[in-house]
Amino acid sequence: MDTRRAHVATAKQPMGEFVQQAATGLATGSVYAVLALAIVLIYQSTKVVNFAQGEMAMLSTFIAWSWLSRFDYWPAFFLTLAVSALLGAALERVALRPVESAPALNSVIVTLGLFTIFDSLALWRWGGVPRPFPSPGVFSGSPLAVGTITISRLNIGIFCTSVVIMALLFAFLNFTKAGLAMRAAAENPAAARMVGIRVAHMLSIGWALSAAVGAVAGMLLAPILALQPSMMFGVIIFAFAAAVLGGLNSLPGAIVGGLTLGIAQNLAGTYVSPHTGSIDVTVAFLVIVLVLVVKPAGLLGRQVKRRV
Amino acid sequence: MDGALTARRVAGLALFALVAAFPYLYRLPPFDQVLDPFRTFQATRLMIWLVVLMGLNLLTGYSGQISLGHGALVAIGAYTAAVLMREYGVPVVLAVLAAGVFTGAIGFLLGLPALRLTGPYLAIATLAMMLALPQILKLNGIRELTGGVSGLLLSTPRAPGAVDGFMTDRQWLYYACAVPALVMTLLAWNVTRSHVGRAFIALRDAEIGAQQMGINVPLYKMIAFALSAFYAGIGGGLFVFTEGFMSPDTFDVNLSITMLVVVVLGGLTSIGGTVFAAFLMTFRNDLVDAMASLGVLKVPGAIVPGKEQAPETLRGALYGTVLILTVVFMPQGLAGFMRGLQERRPWKRWLQAARMPRRRTVPVGHPASPARKTRGGER
Numbered sequence: 001m002d003t004r005r006a007h008v009a010t011a012k013q014p015m016g017e018f019v020q021q022a023a024t025g026l027a028t029g030s031v032y033a034v035l036a037l038a039i040v041l042i043y044q045s046t047k048v049v050n051f052a053q054g055e056m057a058m059l060s061t062f063i064a065w066s067w068l069s070r071f072d073y074w075p076a077f078f079l080t081l082a083v084s085a086l087l088g089a090a091l092e093r094v095a096l097r098p099v100e101s102a103p104a105l106n107s108v109i110v111t112l113g114l115f116t117i118f119d120s121l122a123l124w125r126w127g128g129v130p131r132p133f134p135s136p137g138v139f140s141g142s143p144l145a146v147g148t149i150t151i152s153r154l155n156i157g158i159f160c161t162s163v164v165i166m167a168l169l170f171a172f173l174n175f176t177k178a179g180l181a182m183r184a185a186a187e188n189p190a191a192a193r194m195v196g197i198r199v200a201h202m203l204s205i206g207w208a209l210s211a212a213v214g215a216v217a218g219m220l221l222a223p224i225l226a227l228q229p230s231m232m233f234g235v236i237i238f239a240f241a242a243a244v245l246g247g248l249n250s251l252p253g254a255i256v257g258g259l260t261l262g263i264a265q266n267l268a269g270t271y272v273s274p275h276t277g278s279i280d281v282t283v284a285f286l287v288i289v290l291v292l293v294v295k296p297a298g299l300l301g302r303q304v305k306r307r308v
Numbered sequence: 309m310d311g312a313l314t315a316r317r318v319a320g321l322a323l324f325a326l327v328a329a330f331p332y333l334y335r336l337p338p339f340d341q342v343l344d345p346f347r348t349f350q351a352t353r354l355m356i357w358l359v360v361l362m363g364l365n366l367l368t369g370y371s372g373q374i375s376l377g378h379g380a381l382v383a384i385g386a387y388t389a390a391v392l393m394r395e396y397g398v399p400v401v402l403a404v405l406a407a408g409v410f411t412g413a414i415g416f417l418l419g420l421p422a423l424r425l426t427g428p429y430l431a432i433a434t435l436a437m438m439l440a441l442p443q444i445l446k447l448n449g450i451r452e453l454t455g456g457v458s459g460l461l462l463s464t465p466r467a468p469g470a471v472d473g474f475m476t477d478r479q480w481l482y483y484a485c486a487v488p489a490l491v492m493t494l495l496a497w498n499v500t501r502s503h504v505g506r507a508f509i510a511l512r513d514a515e516i517g518a519q520q521m522g523i524n525v526p527l528y529k530m531i532a533f534a535l536s537a538f539y540a541g542i543g544g545g546l547f548v549f550t551e552g553f554m555s556p557d558t559f560d561v562n563l564s565i566t567m568l569v570v571v572v573l574g575g576l577t578s579i580g581g582t583v584f585a586a587f588l589m590t591f592r593n594d595l596v597d598a599m600a601s602l603g604v605l606k607v608p609g610a611i612v613p614g615k616e617q618a619p620e621t622l623r624g625a626l627y628g629t630v631l632i633l634t635v636v637f638m639p640q641g642l643a644g645f646m647r648g649l650q651e652r653r654p655w656k657r658w659l660q661a662a663r664m665p666r667r668r669t670v671p672v673g674h675p676a677s678p679a680r681k682t683r684g685g686e687r
Contacts, residue, residue: 049428051376051435098636108374108431109572112565113504113631120624128674233561237439240432277447288433292421296429 006191016148021266027155028177029262031220035239036246036254037169038214043248045186045206048096048107052114052212054232056091059118060084060215060221061231062126073136077219081212088211089204096207097200124228133222141207158220165216166255169209173251183207234281236266239286244291247301256299261287327486331479345478350590352482355489356546358586361571362496363539365585368568369576370500371532372512373419377557378432378567380441381537385411385544386554387445390460391453393549400465402546404488408538415537419530438564442556459555462548481550488546492539496580499535508532509577562624566592569631575643584642596623 064080099106139157143150173179184192185202246253334343389407392398445454507528510518568586575581
């Protein structure tokens, strides 16, 4: 993210720089959190880790891009969410349902297949050249100064949008009938079915929700990374690391994990990388391995006991 | 043991003779039409892929753990062998063996977290390793050894003087890879047919059940990881020896996924399937080209006007589609498909079905009844 200018501005105050980097990391981390939420949404309900999540988000962003020539930003934004949700539900129906009762290996392989398909389709349809992607007008303008640090409006916008998405998701899952039904279906499918919840529909809704949430992450990242088929390659691994850190079955964990990872990445980039060469992906790798060795359930996840 | 010449044995001997004489066949009349020295090079590649994919199948097929970073293990093996040969002048055989052992140790360490876990964790961890490896290779302190971005260049491998005159460098390389590949395949054959292989399958299918039967689950998981990585390391060592070059981008995520694709397509939990997989891996580009020339890739171009060009980029879509269709309709892969043909002789059933009208009723509560179908994740 846009850290270099800030780096120069505050390089003389060690504490100021630390806070500056942490604040910038918070914006990066909020996008990781949104993407991790998308991963957890699917994992929680279907025990499938969706390796195609990043490519789904990239495809959604391309859809948004193709509509931006016809609509304003926000109509295109919401239209993309709707279409992504439909596509997500369709994917669950068409690709995932046939392997649902097969070993976990099969569904992982299906999501990998989706990964290559989406990547290749995007490359074929739109080519590999990076394209500029706009951000809404509110997000541009001179950076804001808060105390000793300055934050770009884009980063503030990213953070705020992420928070809004998280709040909406929280409200949906806790205060609406459909949301509660979804949680029930994820928690205990048999019991949920017994009280009249259509579990199969809930799985589709889970995928739909996840695809829409992922689309938000894609559209937030595109102005920074430039829109291209390989856009999410470097990002998705942080989302996975965030999801593992927070606990693969915990939505609050995904948020905590995402923010932590964003901050850690920025701090490592400032204080360690000048001595070693860039290490951001390595940090994500180490976080994953460390969590799996020390506390496999993650920070906020529950250890799932298996019944024999 | 009685030495009788059964059809099976004759076929086996013929196959062995073919593999043994392959680099010389292009000079003989019936074969010189289809073979040339370039095929020898491809056959060498095939042998290396056989070793690598055998390891992946031992891990994914037999013990049921998914590795998305197998390319990273191969790369580690290749770098180990390259650095040993280049910096320390270690002889090839020792360097390749050391690469196998070192990579095996890395795989063992990577498997440690998975000992306590079931599920997709190893897939995530190995994916992360695959993505982090190029960065690690470029770190200060490691860069000096690995050559950083520009990679490592070895001297071109030469056939030793003793075989001068009757073996070219290319033929020599073929044998240098075919012998280890044969040994590693026999090793895999024996391992999978021993108590170790059966323990792998048991812990894949029912970990708790395996435990109840007295199988030391963590131990066998460790063996699976280490063995798989050992194969990857040997394969990597052979690769860098024949190729003479290694860079951080030689093995990337896409290649790792392709490895998984061909292993699934060839047939998990099957040595024969791994041979299929090695063929698919070696000739994957030729296969896609053949499909492209048949017009398979032109179809989407015909739907979206102006996109008839560059069907190249649709290669991934083709892989992905084939992968998903395989998992859904042919989860045992090509090997399972062949086995099914051999065992069930379905053409008899097809003939019968053609003669008789189809009527099939299943009583309620019968295992095949739709009412009994339960959904996954319902434990």
